[in-house]
Amino acid sequence: MQDHSQSDPARSGNHNMQDPSARRVLIVTAVEAERDAVMRGLTNADGFEVIAAGVGPAAAAAVTASRLARSAYRLVISAGIAGGFDGRAEVGGVVIADSIIAADLGSETVDGFASVRELGFGTDRLETENAASNQLAEALKRAGLPASLGPILTVSTTTGSAERAAALAAQVPGAAAEGMEGFGVATAAALAQVPVMEIRAISNKVGPRDRSAWRIPEALRQLETASSLLPEVLS
């Protein structure tokens, strides 16, 4: 593959938050219902592009990477609903990632889980755009929403038992929420050297699976509210 990174400013890796040539923000959700909630919040969607990429880290990474290869963006946001860890994020609240963790990418060993980082195959943790994440969390709190910053885990299989929830909480101290796309979106963004954020409205607790207890409409409303604050926070 030809490397245009030196000749094409849009692909030079310099399109960070300050670069005037890269003004748009790409928001990646998993499903249409999440995309629609984000769009409802962004009453003026100028400067934003919102796409539903599919469920799971592979679809999220592939679709995000293909967008980033075609256009320049100043920021990429993984957004959607998620499970919240007990004592860290309540149903109806919003979590903003301070880091995005690939929580089940690694090997099981006789001594327990070993992450790709521990195995020497790369990283299991990607950092997020700090200032904007903090500002969004503060703006949410001012708007009266339960909002917090913390690590958001990406898993390929949703947690379905109290034991697994406890194991993940022990593996990642401070783990606040669990979704299925963040690390895929963040990996594509890191490759393109574009800053990333993750915003998750909590629809359910991480633990024993009980789909009837998921508060999806409420979480989508909170996702809508969080999205409505983005134009001001990112201005």
Ligand SMILES: O=C(O)c1cccc(C(=O)CC[C@H]2O[C@@H](n3cnc4c(=O)[nH]cnc43)[C@H](O)[C@@H]2O)c1
């Ligand atoms: O059925 C619906 O109406 C509906 C509307 C919006 C979203 C959904 C989903 O099922 C989204 C799947 C999406 O949600 C994330 N998620 C939510 N809870 C968890 C969890 O406990 N553990 C991991 N992921 C969770 C995840 O990112 C999925 O992509 C349905």
